[in-house]
Amino acid sequence: MKRRIDLLQWLQPTPNLCIVCGHPNLHASASNALHAFAPLRQLKLHEVVCKSCLNEIAWIDKILCKRCGRRDRCPDCSRREESALWMNRSAVFYSEAMKQWLHRYKFQGDERLSSLFGKMLMPAVERVTMQLIYKQGLEEHWRKSNKTAVAWLKGVSGRYWDAVTSVPLSEERYRERGFNQAQQLAACISAQASIPYYELLFRTQQGVRHSQQSRQARLSETGERFSGSHQGWNAMLRSIGRSKPLHILLVDDVYTTGSTVHACAEALMRVGSGDLTVASITWARS
Structure with missing residues (x-):
């Protein structure tokens, strides 16, 4: 029995x-x-x-800073002059619970969470895509479709995001973790939104851990830590069959002062001769 x-x-x-x-x-x-x-x-x-x-998920429902996507007033953007980065949108506020989730994924190596985080990023992708629609004067056509912005732009030839790329990880950090969390999140967006992924950036300097830097030190960082990859850029151009204007999504895990994504956007502008729009998608906004 x-x-x-x-x-x-x-x-x-x-x-x-x-x-x-x-x-x-x-x-x-x-x-x-x-x-x-x-x-x-x-x-x-x-x-x-x-x-x-x-x-526990601290979704960002309301945005006050149109530039960085913060849910309250942002002193960093008010101090920052013109930037290569068009805008940032984030999925969640970096609450204590969200910090614990990211710590498990990023530092304890629980890569199962990458698919969850990738799903959580899609509302942020939707929001920045809506802004792209407004920028291109397509709002009326989109609203008549009764579709989400991402779904609608998939069928609009030549008016969608041309590529998604990620903030490159230093060799030291990659050896420690065995993966690049920003790259994994970008791959999730690529699969869900049908945007091709390309390695468009590489690090020229290893830099210091952001957790070991003051806020002022982060803000003073420049784009010299990153450079555009001509190999990746040329592969993208061969694939899409046109050179300009381009629209690129840049993915990272957390937006604190924005120094990293702004530096990466500047590097993309240099390799792309400036005729492109770069928007960043980050999982959390501190």
Whole structure:
């Protein structure tokens, strides 16, 4: 009898576990299902994240700084002069819970979280894509389609993001972690939004950990740490069949002062002779 019970237990399907906390209470509540922002409703995060962890997500719902996507007033952008970076949009506020999630992924090597973080980035991609639609004067045509901005622009030839790229990791950090989190997140966006991924940047200086720098030191950093990859750039141009104007999404994990993504945007402008639009997508905004 005991063997029969053991066999029945073995045959029963294993309950799905929350990818964040490991508890088997998925589908208990789709707390993001009633969110007003349509792309967020479509993520279906409740299929991989439990109710408790879903409620920890610090979504950025309201944006006050149109430039960096911060949800309150931004002193950094007011001090910064003209920049090569068009704008930044982030998925979440860098709360204590979000810091713990990123620490597990980035420093403890839990790469399972890359797919979750990649899904979480899509509302930010949607928001910056909406801004691209406004910039190109296509708002009226888009609204008539009743589609999300990303879905609509997929069918508009020559008016979509030409490429997605990522902030390059230093050789030392790559050896420590074994992966580049920004590259993995960019690959997720590439797959979900059908935007080709290219390695368009490389590091010319290894730099210091941002966690070891003061805020002023981060703000004073220049684009000399990064350079555009001519090999990657030429591969992109051969693929898309045109040279300008170009629209590129740059991906990183966290936007603090913006020094890294601004430096990368400057490097892209140099290799692209300036005739392009660079927007950054970051998972968290501090």
